[in-house]
Amino acid sequence: MNVGRLAAYAGLFVLGAIVGVAGALVQQAWAPGGLLLALAGSAGAFYGGSRATGTRGGAVAPAAGWLVAVMFLTATRPEGDFVFGAGLGSYVFLLGGMGVAVMCATLGQSPQPGASDARLGK
Structure with missing residues (x-):
C-alpha cells in the first residue's frame, strides 16, 4: 500500500x-423517488x-463511510431526535444500501482478455 492509495x-x-x-435526508422525500x-x-x-x-477496497471504503454515517443517524439522542422514521422506506434504504454495498464489493475486477494474434486450431 502506498500513500496515494x-x-x-x-x-x-x-x-x-x-x-x-x-441519502438519509432525501430518502423520505418525494416518495418513492427520494428512496430510489x-x-x-x-x-x-x-x-x-x-x-x-x-480494487474491491475501493467499494469497501465508501461503504464503510456510508455505514458509519447511517448507523450514527439511526441512534436516538437523549433529546429524542433521530433522522429515520419507522416507515418501510427507512428499512429499504438501510437494507438496500447494505445489499448494494455487498454487490459492488463482490463484483469481479479483472478485465476480459484481449484478442490474441495467434490463430487457434491451425
Whole structure:
C-alpha cells in the first residue's frame, strides 16, 4: 500500500459518509423517488470507488463511510431526535444500501482478455 492509495481510500470513506447523510435526508422525500435517488447515489459511490481504484477496497471504503454515517443517524439522542422514521422506506434504504454495498464489493475486477494474434486450431 502506498500513500496515494491510502489517501484515495480515506477520500472515498468521507465520500461514502456524505452520501449516507444525504441519502438519509432525501430518502423520505418525494416518495418513492427520494428512496430510489438515495440508493442510486449510494450505488454510484460504491461502484465508482471500485472502478476508480481498480480494487474491491475501493467499494469497501465508501461503504464503510456510508455505514458509519447511517448507523450514527439511526441512534436516538437523549433529546429524542433521530433522522429515520419507522416507515418501510427507512428499512429499504438501510437494507438496500447494505445489499448494494455487498454487490459492488463482490463484483469481479479483472478485465476480459484481449484478442490474441495467434490463430487457434491451425
